[in-house]
Amino acid sequence: MTNATRREAxxxxxxxxxxxxxxxxxxxxxxxxxxxxxxxxxxxAAEASAQAAPRQLVLDTDSGLLARSEFIGLxxxxxxxxxxxxxxxxxxxxxxxxxxxxxxxxxxxxxxxYGSIGRGKGQKSGHSTEQFxxxxxxxxxxxxxxASTYTCAFAGTATDGLNKVSGALCGPDTVVLTTRxxxxxxDLTWRARAAEVRYVEVDELGRLIMDDFATQxxxxxxxxVSVQAASNVTGYVHDVHSIAKLAHEAGAIMVVDGAxxxxxxxxxxxxxxxxxxxxFFVCSAHKMYAPFGGGCIIGKTELMNAHVPxxxxxxxxxxxxxxxxxxxxxxxxxxxxxPNYFGQIALAKACEALSAAGFDNIEAHEQALxxxxxxxxxxIQGVTVYADSNNIExxxxxxxxxxxxxxxxxxxxxxxxxxxxxxxxxxxxAHPLCHRLMGYTDEQIVAERDKxxxxxxAMVRVSMGMYNTEADVDTLIxxxxxxxxx
Ligand SMILES: Cc1ncc(COP(=O)(O)O)c(C=O)c1O
Numbered sequence: 001m002t003n004a005t006r007r008e009a010x011x012x013x014x015x016x017x018x019x020x021x022x023x024x025x026x027x028x029x030x031x032x033x034x035x036x037x038x039x040x041x042x043x044x045a046a047e048a049s050a051q052a053a054p055r056q057l058v059l060d061t062d063s064g065l066l067a068r069s070e071f072i073g074l075x076x077x078x079x080x081x082x083x084x085x086x087x088x089x090x091x092x093x094x095x096x097x098x099x100x101x102x103x104x105x106x107x108x109x110x111x112x113x114y115g116s117i118g119r120g121k122g123q124k125s126g127h128s129t130e131q132f133x134x135x136x137x138x139x140x141x142x143x144x145x146x147a148s149t150y151t152c153a154f155a156g157t158a159t160d161g162l163n164k165v166s167g168a169l170c171g172p173d174t175v176v177l178t179t180r181x182x183x184x185x186x187d188l189t190w191r192a193r194a195a196e197v198r199y200v201e202v203d204e205l206g207r208l209i210m211d212d213f214a215t216q217x218x219x220x221x222x223x224x225v226s227v228q229a230a231s232n233v234t235g236y237v238h239d240v241h242s243i244a245k246l247a248h249e250a251g252a253i254m255v256v257d258g259a260x261x262x263x264x265x266x267x268x269x270x271x272x273x274x275x276x277x278x279x280f281f282v283c284s285a286h287k288m289y290a291p292f293g294g295g296c297i298i299g300k301t302e303l304m305n306a307h308v309p310x311x312x313x314x315x316x317x318x319x320x321x322x323x324x325x326x327x328x329x330x331x332x333x334x335x336x337x338x339p340n341y342f343g344q345i346a347l348a349k350a351c352e353a354l355s356a357a358g359f360d361n362i363e364a365h366e367q368a369l370x371x372x373x374x375x376x377x378x379x380i381q382g383v384t385v386y387a388d389s390n391n392i393e394x395x396x397x398x399x400x401x402x403x404x405x406x407x408x409x410x411x412x413x414x415x416x417x418x419x420x421x422x423x424x425x426x427x428x429x430a431h432p433l434c435h436r437l438m439g440y441t442d443e444q445i446v447a448e449r450d451k452x453x454x455x456x457x458a459m460v461r462v463s464m465g466m467y468n469t470e471a472d473v474d475t476l477i478x479x480x481x482x483x484x485x486x
Pocket of ligand 1: 228
């Protein structure tokens, strides 16, 4: 198809994005495989602009989850320590996830039509701007954030989003309440900008001590409460709507770090009552099977307009004179600089794919894998598993453990070298929580950290994705048994 024909088809609204993708990629779309069926996923981004046909996502007939063929590179062989190869088993999804075929296809489909976002009169600029706007709507819908109340501003990853939110909300006197369960992205960001940061404690299993919220909010001085929706270490899902109610009763703004909830559980910013609504929410697309640098900040529109982010530049202003500035409204106010268009349209595709798989299916699958993995590890002598292994209903598919007398880094290296299993070792950018789980006090760490030969405490983390299988878990258990046996 020539450029002229392509333009013609677009103008007539007669060429679907799936069609463009197939044309561009020589038919690289996935075929339905044995045991799988084709199901249409609404392509609302495309519908909004060009009467597109829905892309066919392949779902597994038994589980309802996206078929493994919907993910890129799952069975890619990697080299083992002995020089042979084996298909990689990825249990490092908490860090980042492989890409969906649909996300990559969307990027490839849109590349020939790419133009500047929101700033030009060219046709490609118009098309891309429309796609970008449609992606916002998809993301808002996915996170249960009605456009009448909320605005989606695209950002980088959750770290970028949290830095922007804290930069906008923190004044010289702002008191922030967060927790000892947080990733550094939702802790150091506030330490950098708030007048005071308070922390809700965790119990010996790493669960938030919920009563602590009311205690810490009682003096009415807290201006912002910021809590993760799920932990990247324990997998606990937090009742952020109840926390939002307490925050609002105390006159604070409620911020939620959604990095670990987005691809694991259905999440809605709207609570059952307005008091339970989340005010700001951030997430990372690369933890949602769209690893192209996308992410978002969703906020209550009136709050987004009332707080000018400290992150500034072009695109957020109406008029700049020699001495002052008049600001645009959100989302522009929160999107200084040129956007990561492809990262964000990929994020929207990931939202559509996750919705097609269904969070009931995702949750059931993760719970089954988590139970199997925890039971398997419990049967291995010399293995310590952290957090609550008995009651796991409030956990996404993440677990941490250690093997007696084997450093976490060595366990991780042997899992990779011997079985092609990717996990993460260390403290997962959540040092205060990991210290607590392993039984170290702050005083011990402070006393030891500057001594020669100090090695930071560490554990091994297994974090699951929707494509992981029981066989993956069984291989993990077999591998850890071998390592623990010495
Ligand atoms: C709970 C949580 N919050 C925030 C982040 C930061 O995400 P990113 O590295 O994508 O900015 C992570 C990353 O692992 C996380 O697990």
